[in-house]
Amino acid sequence: MGKTTPVMSLSDAPMWQSIENGKLALMACKTCGTYRYPPSPICPKCLSMETEWKPIAGTGTILSWVVFHRKYFDDFPPPYNAVAVRLDEGPIIMTNLVGEEPEGSWIGKRVSLEYVDHDGRRQHAARIAE
Amino acid sequence: MRRPGLGYIVGAYEHPLRDAPDRSVAQLHAEVAAGALADAGLTKDDVDGLFCGPDTPGTGPLSMADYMNLNLRHVDTTNTSGSSYLIHVAHACQAIAAGKCDVALITLAGRPRQEGKAKGSLKRADNPNQPDFEFEHPFGIQILGVYAMVAQRHAHLYGTTAEQMAWVKVAFSHHAQHNPNAKLRNVVTVEDVVNSPLVADPLHRLDCCVVTDGGGALVVTREEIAKSLDRPLVKVIGCGEAPYGQAGGYAEITDSGARRSGATAYAQANVTPADIRYASIYDSFTITAMVQLEDLGFCEKGEIGAFVSDGGLISGSGRLAVNTDGGGLCNNHPVNRGGMTKALEAVRQIRGEAHPAVQVPDCDLALANAIGGQLGVRHASSTIILERG
Numbered sequence: 001m002g003k004t005t006p007v008m009s010l011s012d013a014p015m016w017q018s019i020e021n022g023k024l025a026l027m028a029c030k031t032c033g034t035y036r037y038p039p040s041p042i043c044p045k046c047l048s049m050e051t052e053w054k055p056i057a058g059t060g061t062i063l064s065w066v067v068f069h070r071k072y073f074d075d076f077p078p079p080y081n082a083v084a085v086r087l088d089e090g091p092i093i094m095t096n097l098v099g100e101e102p103e104g105s106w107i108g109k110r111v112s113l114e115y116v117d118h119d120g121r122r123q124h125a126a127r128i129a130e
Numbered sequence: 131m132r133r134p135g136l137g138y139i140v141g142a143y144e145h146p147l148r149d150a151p152d153r154s155v156a157q158l159h160a161e162v163a164a165g166a167l168a169d170a171g172l173t174k175d176d177v178d179g180l181f182c183g184p185d186t187p188g189t190g191p192l193s194m195a196d197y198m199n200l201n202l203r204h205v206d207t208t209n210t211s212g213s214s215y216l217i218h219v220a221h222a223c224q225a226i227a228a229g230k231c232d233v234a235l236i237t238l239a240g241r242p243r244q245e246g247k248a249k250g251s252l253k254r255a256d257n258p259n260q261p262d263f264e265f266e267h268p269f270g271i272q273i274l275g276v277y278a279m280v281a282q283r284h285a286h287l288y289g290t291t292a293e294q295m296a297w298v299k300v301a302f303s304h305h306a307q308h309n310p311n312a313k314l315r316n317v318v319t320v321e322d323v324v325n326s327p328l329v330a331d332p333l334h335r336l337d338c339c340v341v342t343d344g345g346g347a348l349v350v351t352r353e354e355i356a357k358s359l360d361r362p363l364v365k366v367i368g369c370g371e372a373p374y375g376q377a378g379g380y381a382e383i384t385d386s387g388a389r390r391s392g393a394t395a396y397a398q399a400n401v402t403p404a405d406i407r408y409a410s411i412y413d414s415f416t417i418t419a420m421v422q423l424e425d426l427g428f429c430e431k432g433e434i435g436a437f438v439s440d441g442g443l444i445s446g447s448g449r450l451a452v453n454t455d456g457g458g459l460c461n462n463h464p465v466n467r468g469g470m471t472k473a474l475e476a477v478r479q480i481r482g483e484a485h486p487a488v489q490v491p492d493c494d495l496a497l498a499n500a501i502g503g504q505l506g507v508r509h510a511s512s513t514i515i516l517e518r519g
């Protein structure tokens with residue numbers, strides 16, 4: 001058992017910086033405007049290599065979710081959840097739902113992103129939108 | 131109908147052990163290699179091509195080729211995780227057709243139970259240098275998590291229930307009772323599955339495959355050599371391989387590469403799903419088998435819940451005989467890589483050598499499919515279609 005660890009690499013340092021600044025940014029294509037996640041050197045839609053990091057609105061819809069009932073990481077005592085969120089900009093991101101959990105299926109619930117301290121680092125999380 | 135053979139599987143061997151405390155990984159590889167060669171009626175000196183994955187100890191194929199003293203003229207270490215070994219069958223056929231080897235040996239072996247990977251603590255085979263690592267790992271995503279998300283979304287889109295998923299395990303447990311080597315031979319009910327502890331909601335403990343030591347091996351060769359041996363002919367007539375990713379964050383997580391690998395294999399074999407008499411489908415989790423079955427065209431997308439219900443996958447009485455050895459859910463899942471055992475039971479079915487209680491009568495056409503990596507994020511599907519020669 002160990003903790004989850006962040007690693008800064010060429011293609012994700014700007015994302016972690018945007019999280020530090022409290023406004024998540026994703027790679028977007030400068031040619032066709034398509035957002036993508038995870039980052040990659042090339043636009044999955046038009047293959048352009050012209051790229052910029054653009055802040056997102058921080059709103060989306062839960063695509064799926066899971067509640068883990070076993071311990072896999074020291075910094076995630078069970079039960080804990082993970083959610084896949086379809087951002088309004090298009091791509092799916094993985095994050096954790098914080099705050100109140102919906103009754104029944106979580107799929108289709110609107111969420112907004114916020115920034116939380118997790119074991120000494122800042123990362124994004126989703127909360128059910130009012 | 132006579133179809134051209136791409137290659138012939140002449141040797142197949144599954145290690146009888148599920149716990150191997152007193153064997154090395156190299157020894158297990160050598161034991162399954164010897165078993166498959168003996169099954170074929172060949173010797174190690176006939177082998178001139180070696181196909182293996184990263185479960186092989188040492189640098190690629192080098193240590194095992196040395197350990198077994200093989201004289202090789204072709205090696206292939208393609209790695210797509212659990213689906214590697216079906217891709218090895220396809221690549222062996224290609225290498226044989228290209229004249230690069232005559233007798234191809236494919237091995238899989240390991241001892242995860244002895245190495246502390248048997249208690250659900252299995253981590254994803256993640257490396258911080260993976261470009262996707264940063265975007266899933268910090269949120270505690272674990273290997274079951276993405277499969278659970280696929281299951282949740284499948285339930286949302288198509289109304290698939292926990293009870294329907296449970297039927298996959300129930301069917302394979304009915305088969306496993308006849309397999310003396312199976313890790314779990316007890317017949318279970320839908321209630322047993324849905325009442326077992328939740329591991330990653332909606333996956334229960336009994337929705338998850340076993341973790342086993344051991345392994346298996348295959349020998350693939352060309353037609354003239356196959357026909358000189360004293361074994362029923364098992365002809366490879368179609369192969370497909372298809373990586374499937376997130377497409378920049380836009381892919382549908384309940385779809386898999388099996389749609390594309392299956393279509394490629396069906397086209398090459400000139401058969402349709404309705405022609406298939408038996409299917410081996412990788413069942414790391416119940417949902418894994420369900421997604422592949424519908425993407426392979428055995429039912430419409432979203433209708434797999436009804437297809438598997440009421441014993442739909444039980445040999446003899448169901449809609450399609452699937453995993454008659456008990457699958458990864460009950461029989462064997464050596465080294466957490468399911469592709470090899472899928473090929474082995476398909477070979478038994480074509481030869482008529484499956485257990486009589488689960489043998490499909492006059493089984494002339496079988497399919498094996500595996501998913502390596504993870505559904506929902508990135509994986510590779512591999513399909514092979516076998517015909518009695």
Ligand SMILES: [Zn+2]
Pocket residue numbers: 029030031032033034043044045046047048
């Ligand atoms: Zn573009």
